[in-house]
Amino acid sequence: MGEQDAGTSKPSREKGDTRVAPGLVRFELLHEDASGTKARRGRLHTPHGPVETPIFMPVGTVGSVKGVGPDDLVNLDAQIILGNTYHLMLRPGEALVGEMGGLHQFVSWNRPMLTDSGGFQVFSLSEKRKITEEGAAFQSHLDGARHFLTPERSIEIQETLGADVIMAFDECPPSMSERSYLEKSLDRTTRWLHRCVKAWGRERSSLFGIVQGGLHEDLRKRHAEEVCAVDLPGYALGGYSVGEVPEAMHAGVAYSAPLLPRDKPRYLMGVGTPVDLVTCVEHGVDMFDCVLPTRCARNGLLFTSEGKLTIRNAAFAKDPRPVDPACSCYTCRNFSRAYLRHLFAAGEILAMRLNTLHNLHYFLGLMADVRRAIAEDRFAAFAREFRERARAQEAERTRGR
Amino acid sequence: MGEQDAGTSKPSREKGDTRVAPGLVRFELLHEDASGTKARRGRLHTPHGPVETPIFMPVGTVGSVKGVGPDDLVNLDAQIILGNTYHLMLRPGEALVGEMGGLHQFVSWNRPMLTDSGGFQVFSLSEKRKITEEGAAFQSHLDGARHFLTPERSIEIQETLGADVIMAFDECPPSMSERSYLEKSLDRTTRWLHRCVKAWGRERSSLFGIVQGGLHEDLRKRHAEEVCAVDLPGYALGGYSVGEVPEAMHAGVAYSAPLLPRDKPRYLMGVGTPVDLVTCVEHGVDMFDCVLPTRCARNGLLFTSEGKLTIRNAAFAKDPRPVDPACSCYTCRNFSRAYLRHLFAAGEILAMRLNTLHNLHYFLGLMADVRRAIAEDRFAAFAREFRERARAQEAERTRGR
Numbered sequence A, B: 001m002g003e004q005d006a007g008t009s010k011p012s013r014e015k016g017d018t019r020v021a022p023g024l025v026r027f028e029l030l031h032e033d034a035s036g037t038k039a040r041r042g043r044l045h046t047p048h049g050p051v052e053t054p055i056f057m058p059v060g061t062v063g064s065v066k067g068v069g070p071d072d073l074v075n076l077d078a079q080i081i082l083g084n085t086y087h088l089m090l091r092p093g094e095a096l097v098g099e100m101g102g103l104h105q106f107v108s109w110n111r112p113m114l115t116d117s118g119g120f121q122v123f124s125l126s127e128k129r130k131i132t133e134e135g136a137a138f139q140s141h142l143d144g145a146r147h148f149l150t151p152e153r154s155i156e157i158q159e160t161l162g163a164d165v166i167m168a169f170d171e172c173p174p175s176m177s178e179r180s181y182l183e184k185s186l187d188r189t190t191r192w193l194h195r196c197v198k199a200w201g202r203e204r205s206s207l208f209g210i211v212q213g214g215l216h217e218d219l220r221k222r223h224a225e226e227v228c229a230v231d232l233p234g235y236a237l238g239g240y241s242v243g244e245v246p247e248a249m250h251a252g253v254a255y256s257a258p259l260l261p262r263d264k265p266r267y268l269m270g271v272g273t274p275v276d277l278v279t280c281v282e283h284g285v286d287m288f289d290c291v292l293p294t295r296c297a298r299n300g301l302l303f304t305s306e307g308k309l310t311i312r313n314a315a316f317a318k319d320p321r322p323v324d325p326a327c328s329c330y331t332c333r334n335f336s337r338a339y340l341r342h343l344f345a346a347g348e349i350l351a352m353r354l355n356t357l358h359n360l361h362y363f364l365g366l367m368a369d370v371r372r373a374i375a376e377d378r379f380a381a382f383a384r385e386f387r388e389r390a391r392a393q394e395a396e397r398t399r400g401r
Helices: A070-075 A085-090 A094-099 A103-109 A119-124 A151-159 A179-199 A217-228 A245-257 A274-282 A291-300 A330-334 A335-345 A349-375 A379-400 B070-074 B087-088 B094-100 B103-107 B119-124 B149-162 B179-199 B217-228 B245-258 B274-282 B292-296 B332-336 B335-344 B348-375 B377-399
Strands: A027-031 A039-045 A049-053 A055-057 A081-083 A113-115 A127-133 A138-141 A147-150 A165-167 A208-211 A233-238 A267-268 A287-289 A301-304 A307-310 B026-030 B038-046 B049-053 B056-057 B081-083 B113-116 B129-131 B136-138 B146-149 B165-167 B207-209 B234-237 B266-268 B285-290 B301-304 B307-312
Touching: A027 A349, A039 A349, A049 A055, A055 A349, A070 A349, A070 B332, A081 A085, A085 A094, A085 A119, A085 A147, A085 A151, A094 A151, A103 A113, A103 B335, A119 A127, A138 A208, A138 A307, A147 A151, A151 A165, A151 A179, A179 A208, A179 A217, A208 A217, A217 A233, A217 A245, A233 A245, A245 A267, A245 A274, A274 A287, A274 A349, A274 A379, A287 B179, A291 A301, A291 A349, A301 A349, A307 A379, A330 A349, A330 B070, A335 A349, A335 B103, A335 B234, A349 B348, B026 B348, B038 B348, B049 B056, B056 B348, B070 B348, B081 B087, B087 B094, B087 B119, B087 B146, B087 B149, B094 B149, B103 B113, B119 B129, B119 B136, B149 B165, B149 B179, B179 B207, B179 B217, B207 B217, B217 B234, B217 B245, B234 B245, B245 B266, B245 B274, B274 B285, B274 B348, B274 B377, B292 B348, B301 B348, B307 B377, B332 B348, B335 B348, B348 B377
Parallel strands: A055 A287, A081 A113, A113 A165, A165 A208, A208 A233, A233 A267, A267 A287, B056 B285, B081 B113, B113 B165, B165 B207, B207 B234, B234 B266, B266 B285
Antiparallel strands: A027 A039, A039 A049, A127 A138, A138 A147, A301 A307, B026 B038, B038 B049, B129 B136, B136 B146, B301 B307
């Protein structure tokens, strides 16, 4: 998974370089795949440097990508990470982060960063939140304290955090919502987008709009038109991977992604598995984020070129091989499955870091392979072979149970 | 704390270099302090390279120095780490470690390593163990399974693990034991030492003897004579820091350390605080190990040039300064007290690693300063000033409560 020099430890004395160059993000469309897919090779220019797309963004929920440090992320060549507005507004609070010089400075990350709007997490608190035209009232999952998030407040918080890319405050309705509810929700999300745009300071953070509409093509089309009528530096697809089967999500993205402007970055929020990434790149998506690689790592589920591997499996107790013999990450270069299984069984903190390093290396390496395949106009074959291999591996795995 | 280049990330592609050069460890006495102390500057030559003494050894209980990876330890310039026979024999079991090529290979550490005999942990299981002339029967703290550890078995396990330095199987009686019990225990420990020596293969692991005797000078003297009558590559003082006040321990070590041969390394087991280290170096000790820096780190207690700091303290919530402005570790170069407090409060895994990196850097840096002060014949002043500063800081800290 060559493009990255992941795992080799470079010095990370990059503190103090977290100043922001002026201007908004700008997308450069470098190449469109000529092998029959809609895949694109691009570059997102940000105040903290460029991001090569298609890209996967590791999620740094509460100001830390769980299990690893910024030094590890630099060694993995992570180009951009994500922070969660909902989590950060509650703890430590955006005012404190602002006083400490912003999120980049606070977490010691001088590469690009994106924050979500807080909407998704708030709307996931189904018991503890109430939506009105004004915004969303909710109770903190930490201490039950009452909060009120509006489009204006979300933008204010995100601008205080100071990420390079910030997201519009939208409602992400449950995937099985009634059509009548979806229609009302879309109208409100559009009104909220206009309020976000009005609140947006345009100084160092670039606002992306979010298209909702569930699995209804006509609603997606209508909402894409409304959202893309606002000239923004980028656009996202929300409301996918929220309970529907993967095939439905893939079909939805195949329809929706081309509705977004060709010359702007397209971000598919909260997706996904390796097959999801490859398939949605094929449909023209440029940016992804998901907790999958980091969360799975902490549960001992590792992604490899030979399929998924559950490290606690007794079969690995005396297995001297690395997790993935084809992998060049720090974990695979230095440790056996037997050792990783032992660390995991013993509850050692190091297990979390080594597993997370490996899974992130897999996801970031996959995206590097994806970028190369697009640049070389062979993405259709790459995607087809990747899916076939994944299917065969999954069948093998299921048989093995 | 200069001598170390700690925290800068050097590549750690050192796998495959874990082969062992033949021969036992050899101590080279480089210099004796000329400022009126018994401090010594030395070098322990081992099959995995030299160790500059006096040295502090981080403890890698179950095959991992808790909270950090071998890459971190190399970056911190840790010269030697310790593994616990008791923990490793139970999980994953020494046979498995042996099959995986030994402990160095298993944990991916190609620098020197020392294992204890398992005795200390077994004798700490006061409810679940029984001592006879043959050895110690005990039940695992993990699953209650019954085990029997003898001098021969301890040596066998340690040789299978394959550390550079292995320790004799001794009894470490409670500090408040009756004198009559201590005398019987010492006799048995001496007989056990002879059994260890007989079982010892002398191939790649070097056996150190252990002198016990509690706080009784005459018993220490008698036992030191018995133990040092056996020609071994090194000798240790056991049974200190097991409940007695620091002053009693310091007085005991002042008496006992000079009883050990001048031309062999002297290892004080399970010690200690920064003041303990400086004071016992003054009395002629060369090697130390303790879980203090790593365990305190996981509890948020950080050692600094200005005294101890409890990172969860509300006073640090908006403190943009590093933990220790005089420290050059990765943590202090990149993160504020505010961020570390946030990570700790949020229960982030990264808190454990960053705190541990800092505390180990402090302990290893202190020993580098100690070595320099000895080499420059100013150790008496160094130790006096260090203790005075620590006393003042502790008084300040107590007032501040």
